[in-house]
Amino acid sequence: MMIKVFVDEEACVGCxxxxxxxxxxxFEFDEEKNLPVVKRxxxxxxCFSCLEICPAEAISHEDAELSDNxxxxxxxxxxxxxxTPGTPQQVDVKNESEQKKALGDLGIRLLSIAAVFRHTLxxxxxxxxxxxxxxxxxxxxxxxxxxxxxxVLEMAVNQFGPxxxxxxxxxxxxxxxxxxxxxxxxxxxxxxxxxxxxxxVLFYNNLAGYLGKMGGIRLKLESMEPGNDQCVYRVKTFxxxxx
Amino acid sequence: xxxxxxxxxxxxxxxxHIAVVDLHEKLLNLVDSIEFVRIPVLMDERGYPKADIGLVxxxxxxxxDREAVLKMRESVDKLVAFGTCASYGGVSGLGWLYKDDAILxxxxxxxxxxxxxDRPEGAPVLEHSVIPIDEVVEVDxxxxxxxxxxxxxxxxxxxxxxxxxxxxxxxxxCSQCNRKMEKRVGVTLKKGAVTAPEKDICFLSQxxxxxxxxxxxxxxxxxxxxxxxCAGCTGPSIAVVTEPHLDIRNMVAKRMSLLxxxxxTEIRDYIAKEAKTFYSYALSSPIIYKKPAVEIREWVxxx
Numbered sequence: 001m002m003i004k005v006f007v008d009e010e011a012c013v014g015c016x017x018x019x020x021x022x023x024x025x026x027f028e029f030d031e032e033k034n035l036p037v038v039k040r041x042x043x044x045x046x047c048f049s050c051l052e053i054c055p056a057e058a059i060s061h062e063d064a065e066l067s068d069n070x071x072x073x074x075x076x077x078x079x080x081x082x083x084t085p086g087t088p089q090q091v092d093v094k095n096e097s098e099q100k101k102a103l104g105d106l107g108i109r110l111l112s113i114a115a116v117f118r119h120t121l122x123x124x125x126x127x128x129x130x131x132x133x134x135x136x137x138x139x140x141x142x143x144x145x146x147x148x149x150x151x152v153l154e155m156a157v158n159q160f161g162p163x164x165x166x167x168x169x170x171x172x173x174x175x176x177x178x179x180x181x182x183x184x185x186x187x188x189x190x191x192x193x194x195x196x197x198x199x200x201v202l203f204y205n206n207l208a209g210y211l212g213k214m215g216g217i218r219l220k221l222e223s224m225e226p227g228n229d230q231c232v233y234r235v236k237t238f239x240x241x242x243x
Numbered sequence: 244x245x246x247x248x249x250x251x252x253x254x255x256x257x258x259x260h261i262a263v264v265d266l267h268e269k270l271l272n273l274v275d276s277i278e279f280v281r282i283p284v285l286m287d288e289r290g291y292p293k294a295d296i297g298l299v300x301x302x303x304x305x306x307x308d309r310e311a312v313l314k315m316r317e318s319v320d321k322l323v324a325f326g327t328c329a330s331y332g333g334v335s336g337l338g339w340l341y342k343d344d345a346i347l348x349x350x351x352x353x354x355x356x357x358x359x360x361d362r363p364e365g366a367p368v369l370e371h372s373v374i375p376i377d378e379v380v381e382v383d384x385x386x387x388x389x390x391x392x393x394x395x396x397x398x399x400x401x402x403x404x405x406x407x408x409x410x411x412x413x414x415x416x417c418s419q420c421n422r423k424m425e426k427r428v429g430v431t432l433k434k435g436a437v438t439a440p441e442k443d444i445c446f447l448s449q450x451x452x453x454x455x456x457x458x459x460x461x462x463x464x465x466x467x468x469x470x471x472x473c474a475g476c477t478g479p480s481i482a483v484v485t486e487p488h489l490d491i492r493n494m495v496a497k498r499m500s501l502l503x504x505x506x507x508t509e510i511r512d513y514i515a516k517e518a519k520t521f522y523s524y525a526l527s528s529p530i531i532y533k534k535p536a537v538e539i540r541e542w543v544x545x546x
Contacts, residue, residue, distance in 0.1 A: 011418035013445065016426070017501055034423070052489065055424065055447075055456030055498055056417035057482060073487060076530055079377070080484045082385045083330075083459060085402050086410030089485075139535065144342055144371070 003044045004062040009035055011058035018050040018059060026050070107187040114198035129202040133209020140210075149237075152215040156207070175219070177207065177233040189228065196226035204233050246404055249281040249294035250325070251315045253308040254335055254373070255301025259326035260284040262390035263298075269397055277400060291318040296403050298325040302332045302527070303374040307367035316380040321403050323384045324376055327524050330385045331478045332373045336527030337519060340545045343369045373527040384411075388461045389476035389524065395461050415480045416455035416473050419464035424448060430503040434513060437472045446472045447499045452514065454521065456498055457483050457491045478525045490536040491521060515542040 005026060014034040019027045024043040027036040027050070046064035051057070081089060117125045140159060146152045153168045160166050165180035188195055201224075208219040218238040225232040252260060260283065266273060277296070281288040297319030303309050316322055324330040332339065338346060347369075351362045376382060386399045401409035417424070424445035432450050433439070439449040446453035446467070454475035455467055461477040475491065483489050492514040500507035514521050518539050525531045526539055 008414075008418070011414050013417050013420065013422070013424040015424035015445070015498075015502065017498065020501065052482065052486075052494075053498065053501075055415060057413065057415050057480060058418060072485065073533075076485050076487070079385065079530060080413075080481050082324075082382060083387070083484065084411045084413045084481065085384055087413045089413075139538075 002042055003046050003064045005038045005041055005044055005050075006060045006062070007036055007038060008056075008058040008060070011056040012036065013056050013058075015055060017053045017055070021049045021053045023047070023049070103183050104187060107184045110184065111187075111193065111197075111199055114202050117202070118198045125198065126201055126205045129205025130209035130212075132202075133206040133211075134213040136206070137210045137213035146214055149215040149217060152211060155214065156211060160207075173237050175235040175237050177204075177235060178230050180230045182231070185226075185228070185231075195228075195231075196224060200224065200226055200231065208235070245276060245278040246296060246400075247280045247292075247294040248277045248296045248298065248400075249292060249315070249319055250279070250283065250298040250300070251281070251291075251311055252283045253299065253301030253311060253329070253376070254304035255326065255328045255333070257284060257300070258390040259298075259300040259328075259388075262326075262388075262393060263396060265390075266393045266396065269393060273397060273400065276404065291315060294319045295321065296400065297322045299323065299329050299376055300325045302328045302335060303370060303376055303379050304335065304338070305367035305369050309370065309379055312376050312380050321383045322380065323386055323399060323403070324382045325386055326391055327387045327389045327476060327478055329376045330382075330387045330528070331525035331530065332375050332527030333389065334523050336373045336525070337523060338373045339527035339532070340519075340540060340543065343371070375528050378529075386411075386461065387459065387476075387478040392462045392465070394463060412460065413481045414460045415482075416458045416460045416462065416464050416467060416477075419460050419462075420445075420455055420467045421464075422446070422467060424502065426502050428504050430505060432505050432509055432513060437474075438470055439472070442470060445502070447495075448502050450503060450505065452495060452499070452510070452521070454491065454495065456480075457494050459484075474524075475521065476524050478528075479530060484530055487534060488536065490534050491531075492518075493536055518542040 012035055016029050016036070018036050019029045024040070024045065026038060026040050026044045028039040030037050046061060048061070050059050051061065077089070117128055121128060142155060146155055157166055157168065164182060167178045169176045184199060185195065187193070204221060204224065208221070211217065212219055220236045220238070221233060222236055223234045250260065250263070263282070264270070264284065279286065280292045280294050291314045297315045299312055299315055299322060301308070303312060327333040328335060347362070351357050352359050384399055384403060386395060388395065395411070398409060398411060402411060422445045423443055425448050427448045430448070430450040436451045439446050439451045441449060447456070451472050453467065453472035455464070455473035457480050458473055458475045459477050459480050467473055479491060483491060483494065492511055495514065496507045496510040499505060499510050522531060522539055531537055532539065
């Protein structure tokens, strides 16, 4: 279906940035009217770079398909809807089947990335997960720095709990991690992919890297029990030397 | 029958309530269709009478605020986050940068006129930070603004009363601004400036940082049309709210560097350095602090 592009003439401020940004030259600038004109609409492939650069948010698209919409945050979309009641939203991914499709798409990509990592890195693949987790710990927003390992675990539950139904239980230096929901597990059972594969290893190492960095602790995986209802990781923790 | 309106005032400055009174003669038109059952600046009503519309000003900062907003939610049908503090935390959201202990010991110990002994006893317990009200209760409509513009207060009430054709538009401040955005060469970044010599040309084209292009229009662009650059008081635009990769700093820097010959990094560094100014209205909202590109604590040197 052809994408339709509209310019809100009242809102436009005549900056010509959309004419510069568009990689397929959809717009031409009308110097007299001080407005961009949609000249080659059929060239538009819906990259939304004009929408992004427009300072007045004067450009809108119709019939453009948002393929990679899984990065949108439900809270933010809901918030935007409450800011502008009565105005149709440009991005609407509340559609459940669309969301499922997008999640499936993401899952397949993650599984392939994990396979590529294993193929190219071999035994050092888990280290990549750990490094990613440490980077995550540095970058994830938080109200305050945690003061105990217990607080680190609480923060992790707050941060990742909703997506993975994450639970921690500690017994001395033993830590048990359980995850109940996992959209990739559903995908695996549908596509006959064995559980506990490379992606699960990456997932664990990512979490371990995060917890280790946040809590100043070293974690050693003792056993991993993937299952159809829940996955359990049994971990031994070591307090790191103080420098 | 007249719709009943109840209002409440949490951690805010009462400016939003004054904005209601600022409706002037429009208030009289409005009073034809609504009736105030609780409004702290005009009436002495301590309870929480049942109402159709609730306007809540200010953020949740203490357990007193939390209780008040919960009571409001129980007593009204539709709850409006009234003003930037209620929607995003507002200027007092700067408290998000510091721990409560650090703030209290600064106030009761770090100043010439106070001592630790002046710490109040039995005062409401502080929350862990400045919290936008939608983290505590369900909000139906967000009406940001510092304070909300009278036009949009009337508009929001019309939307809530289900009047036909009443909408809250999604444009940015630029969509109402009369200045012409044009490309210039030989412009330098004017640090600290909030105004510019040419009154018909966009601030960005003249080297002055204006947040109009990343700010939701809830103000009829009254500042920029009268000669002052936008400070972003109505909070981020819809694009910044919905798209995780778009942020106030990188969008302003990108547009400004395309319009002028100022280096993009120079603008980015300047905005990061002055983050407390440019992010002051919405930094305690997850909409802003959860963005991967936003590192306000690092930029301003707070651990």
